[in-house]
Amino acid sequence: MDNQFRVALDAFLRAWENSSLIELETFISADYQAREVRDEEIEAFGYEESVEGWKHGFAYVKEQQAEWAIREMSVIPLKEDERMAILYATIVLDGKPMETGNMFFNTFKKREEGWKLVRSYIETGVRVRGTDLKMGL
Template sequence: MEFHTFLQQFLNAWSRSSLDELSEMISHTYQAREITPNGEISDFGYEESIEGWKQGFQFVQESKSEWMLEILSTLPLREDESMAIISASIKVDGKPMETANIFFDTFRHSDGEWKLVRSYVEAGVKMDQNQNMFSKFNPMS
């Protein structure tokens, strides 16, 4: 399976808050680091990640909220690894939150399937609803 096809499946499972599907797409050796808005650093692995997804999905389902997911960029890292930079926020009562989490997710292709193996997350990033998160650098302007 091509990486971009897998990534769409990953985001579809996320947008449906499907813990069963998403947990199958995360490696059991998964490692992550999250930076909170006040600069605290939290390192965690697979089990803590699944618990975090469970809590997030439960909140979205109970509050009848909606995920707002955007692929900001993708890039190949190695022959068997690719990174996706994803902005994730939610709409509560039809209104977008003022912050998002930015995920720098590394996926590895092994034994015929893609799995999320590493993440670096910047949590609570202020969103400007009127411009793209990643502005294009134009040296001619």
């Protein structure tokens, strides 16, 4: 994996773990497109809806005095200037991860201003048994 992408992905993950909308927003491309599957319903959305979703998620984590548990499952080179990061994320409340989380298939593209999140496919409500996925807790 190219070092510039690794640095960018690590910064993206830190912004997420810190619930920093200001930092995370710098990684989302203005032409971002996503699909999310929630309870068998598929929703398509773009940049504005994404930022609003992150805002609500981050507010919830802060209000609950919780934290994020994010696991990098894989990084796959798609093209010379594109990488897909497959991530599993859940929220940890009172020291215990929630029973479900979300799988993110995030595609980043190298642009003049750096690596930007351009596409996502998100599966919500993914149930993972405790020993199936080490969350680093």
